[in-house]
Amino acid sequence: MSDDTDSALMRDITDACHRRGLQISNVERQGAVVVLHPKADAELPDAAVLRELAGDIDDSRVRYVTLGIDGFQQFDDSKD
Numbered sequence: 001m002s003d004d005t006d007s008a009l010m011r012d013i014t015d016a017c018h019r020r021g022l023q024i025s026n027v028e029r030q031g032a033v034v035v036l037h038p039k040a041d042a043e044l045p046d047a048a049v050l051r052e053l054a055g056d057i058d059d060s061r062v063r064y065v066t067l068g069i070d071g072f073q074q075f076d077d078s079k080d
Helices: 003-019 047-056
Strands: 024-030 033-038 064-067
Touching: 003 024, 003 033, 003 047, 033 047, 047 064
Parallel strands: 033 064
Antiparallel strands: 024 033
């Protein structure tokens, strides 16, 4: 995939995320997988939204959409 084609795909994915109300800081493609990196203070989308996004992407080389959550902290709400 050329850099121009890849850039256009990333813009299309970013636009699709914004249309669905997702706040993302970065999008990357790893083979057939698109990884969405939500903004640190954003609400995480559920699996149905990710499936819908995967269906919105008009590129035969992309099969899956997933989240990159490496910037999120785990909170233990069991201790009140």
